[in-house]
Amino acid sequence: MNSIKLKAYAKINLGLDVVRKREDGYHEVRMIMQTIGLYDKVSILRTNNTSITVKTNLPYLPTDENNLVYKAAVLVRKNYNISQGVHIILDKKIPVAAGLAGGSSDAAAVLYGLNRLFHLKLPRAELLALGLKLGADVPYCLMRGTALSEGIGEKLTPLAPFPFCHVLIIKPGINVSTRYVYENLKLNEEIKHPDIDAIITAIKANDLQSAAGHFGNVLESVTVKDYPVIGQIKEQLLNTGAITSLMSGSGPTVFGLFDSREKAEKAFYQFKTGKLAKQVYLTGLYQPRLKFSH
Ligand code: ATP
Numbered sequence: 001m002n003s004i005k006l007k008a009y010a011k012i013n014l015g016l017d018v019v020r021k022r023e024d025g026y027h028e029v030r031m032i033m034q035t036i037g038l039y040d041k042v043s044i045l046r047t048n049n050t051s052i053t054v055k056t057n058l059p060y061l062p063t064d065e066n067n068l069v070y071k072a073a074v075l076v077r078k079n080y081n082i083s084q085g086v087h088i089i090l091d092k093k094i095p096v097a098a099g100l101a102g103g104s105s106d107a108a109a110v111l112y113g114l115n116r117l118f119h120l121k122l123p124r125a126e127l128l129a130l131g132l133k134l135g136a137d138v139p140y141c142l143m144r145g146t147a148l149s150e151g152i153g154e155k156l157t158p159l160a161p162f163p164f165c166h167v168l169i170i171k172p173g174i175n176v177s178t179r180y181v182y183e184n185l186k187l188n189e190e191i192k193h194p195d196i197d198a199i200i201t202a203i204k205a206n207d208l209q210s211a212a213g214h215f216g217n218v219l220e221s222v223t224v225k226d227y228p229v230i231g232q233i234k235e236q237l238l239n240t241g242a243i244t245s246l247m248s249g250s251g252p253t254v255f256g257l258f259d260s261r262e263k264a265e266k267a268f269y270q271f272k273t274g275k276l277a278k279q280v281y282l283t284g285l286y287q288p289r290l291k292f293s294h
Contacts, residue, residue: 007039008105010094012248015194016217037283041091042109049085056090068103072110099249101137108141163208166264168256173278181250212244240267
């Protein structure tokens with residue numbers, strides 16, 4: 001095998017709680033993660049030279065060591081003494097710096113792909129540990145589906161599949177820095193924490209309404225105040241019939257869940273023709289786990 005083509009799926013957070021700030025500066029989280037049907041295409045080719053090269057459809061994305069796919073390739077080659085070069089073609093569809101873990105998912109695809117391409121036969125646990133070195137969400141991207149993520153993202157527990165629904169993804173035309181959001185998060189009494197355990201219980205019971213009733217993202221306490229468009233999108237989603245609407249990750253993307261395709265399509269066209277959204281995607285949940293057969 002000289003090349004491999006993979007799909008790197010985006011995630012949304014159905015619940016995001018920050019439990020505490022650790023002494024080393026990391027935030028300890030409890031998050032309900034969910035893969036959705038929006039994906040980047042990642043192709044990896046073995047070459048006849050010794051370099052890593054990256055090509056992407058987005059001119060503003062780095063193609064050097066600042067790209068997470070490049071970092072992932074460096075890590076694997078260094079750890080397993082691989083000298084052969086690779087060429088990575090990245091076809092991005094997941095909005096960048098959006099809270100959808102696009103870069104993390106691309107990196108996970110490269111770890112998975114190189115493991116296959118170079119017949120490394122690395123066990124899942126080793127790949128997950130490598131992933132964590134690249135980013136907190138990378139281990140989850142190697143798992144996919146519905147899951148609980150704890151610690152700084154390294155403690156993963158698979159959950160029953162989240163109930164069937166349609167997902168509308170709305171990305172406003174603003175940029176929000178993840179670092180800014182975490183640095184400005186104040187874990188005081190005023191903050192409303194989502195009930196992560198109640199979401200898990202509702203998922204087990206396959207109860208969409210109840211699960212949605214407990215959704216929450218503590219990071220909205222920073223972003224909704226500083227970027228009113230996020231609150232406006234949340235509100236419009238509810239007005240167009242979404243069961244719930246929430247910001248994903250550190251934003252600025254907001255998602256709405258719908259129990260009817262008709263309502264979701266209507267909302268899709270409203271956002272497409274309105275002023276609040278820069279990018280709009282109508283998709284669904286993506287449940288298959290990533291399999292590690294050699
Ligand atoms: P997360 O939800 O994990 O915080 P995100 O959706 O907020 O991820 P990304 O799309 O992963 O953010 O990108 C964050 C930054 O990383 C961008 O500023 C971008 O320049 C850089 N980056 C590096 N590699 C990639 C990649 N393969 N895809 C997208 N962004 C990348």
